[in-house]
Amino acid sequence: MGAATFGEVLDRARGHLDACAAVQDSALRGQSVAGAARLIGRAALTLSRYLGDSAPYGVAEAITSGGVDPQARAAVDAREALQLAAACLGAEGPDSGDVGEGAADAMTARLAAAGTALAAGRDLLRTHFTRGADGEVLPRSDWSAVITSAAVTAAVLAEAGRWAQQLGVLTARLAAAAAADAGVPVAVSQRLAEGCRELLAAGVVLAAGRGGVAAGSDAELLHAIPAWFPPERQLPGDAEPAGELAEGVAVSATRLRVIARASARTAAWSPAMTADSWRWTATGAAVICNVGEIMLTTLAGQPDPSVRGTVEASQLLGAAEAAACACDRWRDVGAAWNEMTTDTRGLFSPVIADAGDLVVRLGRLAFADPGWTPARARRAPVRGIADLAPDGRRAGVVVGAIHHAADALACMAAADLRAVRAATRGNRVHVPTRTLPETDDARYPFWNVTLAGAAALTEVYWAAVGASERLAVELDAVAVTMNAPSRIRAAARAASRAEQESRRGPRAAGDRGAGPARAPAAELDLAMSAGPGPVEQAVRRAGGADLIVLMRARAIDTAARKLIAEAKDGVRHMDQPGLESTASPSALVARSGAQVASASFPQGAGVRHGPGLATPEPGPNQMLNTLNAPSRPPARSTPKPAPLRRTPPPASGSAISSHAPRPPPRPSATTGTESTCDPAHTKRIIAANRTQK
Amino acid sequence: MTDIDKTLTRLDAAAGVSELLAAAWDAFSVLLAGCRDGEQRSAELSAAFAFAAAAAAEGRLLVDSAPSLPAGHGAVTSGVVCVNADPDMAADDLAGLALALGARMSVAAREAGDGGDREACGQAAAAAARIRELLARDG
Numbered sequence: 001m002g003a004a005t006f007g008e009v010l011d012r013a014r015g016h017l018d019a020c021a022a023v024q025d026s027a028l029r030g031q032s033v034a035g036a037a038r039l040i041g042r043a044a045l046t047l048s049r050y051l052g053d054s055a056p057y058g059v060a061e062a063i064t065s066g067g068v069d070p071q072a073r074a075a076v077d078a079r080e081a082l083q084l085a086a087a088c089l090g091a092e093g094p095d096s097g098d099v100g101e102g103a104a105d106a107m108t109a110r111l112a113a114a115g116t117a118l119a120a121g122r123d124l125l126r127t128h129f130t131r132g133a134d135g136e137v138l139p140r141s142d143w144s145a146v147i148t149s150a151a152v153t154a155a156v157l158a159e160a161g162r163w164a165q166q167l168g169v170l171t172a173r174l175a176a177a178a179a180a181d182a183g184v185p186v187a188v189s190q191r192l193a194e195g196c197r198e199l200l201a202a203g204v205v206l207a208a209g210r211g212g213v214a215a216g217s218d219a220e221l222l223h224a225i226p227a228w229f230p231p232e233r234q235l236p237g238d239a240e241p242a243g244e245l246a247e248g249v250a251v252s253a254t255r256l257r258v259i260a261r262a263s264a265r266t267a268a269w270s271p272a273m274t275a276d277s278w279r280w281t282a283t284g285a286a287v288i289c290n291v292g293e294i295m296l297t298t299l300a301g302q303p304d305p306s307v308r309g310t311v312e313a314s315q316l317l318g319a320a321e322a323a324a325c326a327c328d329r330w331r332d333v334g335a336a337w338n339e340m341t342t343d344t345r346g347l348f349s350p351v352i353a354d355a356g357d358l359v360v361r362l363g364r365l366a367f368a369d370p371g372w373t374p375a376r377a378r379r380a381p382v383r384g385i386a387d388l389a390p391d392g393r394r395a396g397v398v399v400g401a402i403h404h405a406a407d408a409l410a411c412m413a414a415a416d417l418r419a420v421r422a423a424t425r426g427n428r429v430h431v432p433t434r435t436l437p438e439t440d441d442a443r444y445p446f447w448n449v450t451l452a453g454a455a456a457l458t459e460v461y462w463a464a465v466g467a468s469e470r471l472a473v474e475l476d477a478v479a480v481t482m483n484a485p486s487r488i489r490a491a492a493r494a495a496s497r498a499e500q501e502s503r504r505g506p507r508a509a510g511d512r513g514a515g516p517a518r519a520p521a522a523e524l525d526l527a528m529s530a531g532p533g534p535v536e537q538a539v540r541r542a543g544g545a546d547l548i549v550l551m552r553a554r555a556i557d558t559a560a561r562k563l564i565a566e567a568k569d570g571v572r573h574m575d576q577p578g579l580e581s582t583a584s585p586s587a588l589v590a591r592s593g594a595q596v597a598s599a600s601f602p603q604g605a606g607v608r609h610g611p612g613l614a615t616p617e618p619g620p621n622q623m624l625n626t627l628n629a630p631s632r633p634p635a636r637s638t639p640k641p642a643p644l645r646r647t648p649p650p651a652s653g654s655a656i657s658s659h660a661p662r663p664p665p666r667p668s669a670t671t672g673t674e675s676t677c678d679p680a681h682t683k684r685i686i687a688a689n690r691t692q693k
Numbered sequence: 694m695t696d697i698d699k700t701l702t703r704l705d706a707a708a709g710v711s712e713l714l715a716a717a718w719d720a721f722s723v724l725l726a727g728c729r730d731g732e733q734r735s736a737e738l739s740a741a742f743a744f745a746a747a748a749a750a751e752g753r754l755l756v757d758s759a760p761s762l763p764a765g766h767g768a769v770t771s772g773v774v775c776v777n778a779d780p781d782m783a784a785d786d787l788a789g790l791a792l793a794l795g796a797r798m799s800v801a802a803r804e805a806g807d808g809g810d811r812e813a814c815g816q817a818a819a820a821a822a823r824i825r826e827l828l829a830r831d832g
Contacts, residue, residue: 284744377830
């Protein structure tokens with residue numbers, strides 16, 4: 001069982017919200033209306049916090065800064081509208097505390113559950129961040145950069161827009177019910193109508209801010225984000241079929257990514273982080289790469305190209321070659337540890353178990369023994385192509401398993417590099433005295449590793465990082481092309497890479513809202529959509545195209561389809577008088593979200609349109625006035641990133657005579673992994689990240 | 694006579710803890726070199742050789758920590774170890790060496806006078822047992 005994903009939480013919320021739509025209008029009266037309104041207000045407040053996380057700008061900053069892109073500006077406008085809606089609906093009123101708890105009517109109960117799930121979704125995303133020693137917000141996982149990427153930001157805004165629309169329609173029903181109920185004061189009906197207007201405005205603003213860009217692939221990536229907490233370990237079972245083996249590999253890989261990163265932070269002092277463990281994991285990584293190479297080579301030899309789908313044999317062989325290279329680099333790491341040790345010994349690293357599970361499960365995929373282990377007693381021949389991947393689906397499963405494992409190895413390599421450097425700085429790495437050229441005192445069996453030795457160790461780890469990353473990138477392309485189950489990791493890595501590159505890019509801090517590049521979206525389109533278009537087919541025929549070129553080709557095909565669709569829509573719109581000025585999505589984008597919103601709703605007093613929909617009593621351009629209100633807090637200043645904490649270099653000349661574990665230094669009380677839950681938390685993450693540019 | 698045979702002979706003939714530790718250190722070196730060589734020779738046995746090599750390196754470092762290991766031992770090592778070219782036969786030979794090594798180290802772990810030697814020999818015996826478990830035909 002994998003970790004809960006954002007999509008699962010959101011689906012639960014959406015299920016409750018959809019159920020609200022089925023509630024009859026006749027059930028909406030009196031206390032039920034008031035309670036439901038407050039719960040909608042709370043949901044609006046939660047949505048505004050999502051938007052605050054995505055676009056951490058103050059209103060004034062969003063208006064005056066030329067660097068804020070239309071999408072971020074729309075998020076700020078919508079956030080303000082949602083906060084107004086929440087205020088109108090009494091979300092934070094004095095008697096709002098227990099609404100929904102044990103509610104008797106269906107709508108209130110459903111709304112309470114939807115609001116709780118919506119808030120849980122935001123908490124889930126925030127588990128990927130933590131606080132540093134100085135209170136600064138720090139990324140905590142390989143999903144952190146994905147969450148702040150352009151692709152996921154766009155998906156969050158799209159999701160928030162849909163929610164705002166749906167909540168707006170529900171509020172309209174409540175307003176109509178209240179207006180029809182003589183027992184409900186007129187002021188309450190008016191506040192409901194105002195709340196409805198703000199919610200619908202927020203939805204429109206967000207839709208306009210996205211410029212009508214289809215965000216299906218972005219949404220899939222958003223929905224795939226798991227909670228930071230690693231899933232429970234799944235021990236390899238007896239005779240697991242290929243599908244279960246691949247699922248187990250995915251679970252182990254997920255755990256390994258989280259655990260390797262977390263345990264690296266303890267390397268300077270933890271007795272569990274030992275040379276034996278690092279040697280063993282390097283060996284396991286080499287075996288994983290070797291087994292991956294064997295399977296990729298076997299897949300490349302598939303005589304029936306239809307089984308491979310759109311992937312070329314040369315692509316698989318390229319990945320196999322990358323796996324062989326990564327295997328060699330990991331063997332170098334293992335060899336480097338042959339002459340090094342630490343002040344504690346044994347296989348106690350938290351990553352050992354999952355690295356072992358990966359070895360066993362991949363081995364069982366590659367070798368014709370469902371009970372395979374590395375021991376010679378369980379040796380088995382390599383599976384032939386008919387056994388390994390009899391059809392395209394199984395080929396995708398196998399590639400997905402290798403891809404997951406490679407992705408985890410890339411993460412583990414980077415984490416191990418950091419860990420080993422920390423251990424070296426912490427005087428924890430030692431070499432036998434016999435390996436040193438001359439020492440003044442050879443009474444001690446071990447001596448601190450020399451600077452040259454430490455540099456050599458770091459160097460082999462750097463090589464393993466590079467080779468593992470290359471393997472993962474090769475498999476990203478293969479997984480995307482084969483539509484393997486692991487393709488979401490390719491999308492996540494692409495989004496994360498783009499986000500990290502945008503942070504390192506030339507844009508200045510004042511330009512922070514210029515909008516991340518759309519490359520991830522294009523890559524994700526390739527990752528998620530099925531069926532190559534004419535441009536992509538031509539590029540594939542030309543051969544030698546890398547992932548980025550393929551993704552661009554797919555993006556071009558997508559854009560062409562969209563253009564054709566728009567052209568058809570344009571023809572239809574031209575046939576209808578008065579619609580020319582709003583037909584083009586680009587025309588919407590060119591205007592501010594607030595302008596669009598203010599022009600999209602009638603300006604008259606609470607006129608009813610039809611049986612259930614009421615428009616609120618407006619002030620002229622109320623949103624714009626509200627956005628400019630002087631009572632708004634000023635833009636938050638961005639915190640400075642904390643300087644890296646450095647451990648003094650190893651003291652030369654100190655020797656050890658035993659390997660008794662040292663008492664670990666007490667970790668700083670302020671440096672830790674506590675979850676951060678205050679509303680401004682993620683704002684600071686993004687602000688800090690962008691300041692680093 | 695292969696390096697494995699020579700090392701077995703030395704292990705048999707070792708008298709006293711110091712001599713045994715020196716022979717054990719060399720035995721782990723032979724195991725390490727032999728396993729690393731075997732790692733590249735057979736796809737089916739590669740994983741067994743790889744993990745056995747890691748255990749051999751660990752065992753050698755454990756012997757390094759024994760107080761009675763003669764000073765300066767291992768400062769000069771021969772890089773080439775002659776083992777059987779056939780990976781199956783090499784695995785058999787190496788498993789046999791690991792078995793003999795483990796037996797001698799287990800005895801030393803009980804009988805050595807120095808506590809440090811006993812601890813090192815005991816852990817080295819466990820490492821040798823892991824190597825045998827990985828490389829033996831019957832596990």
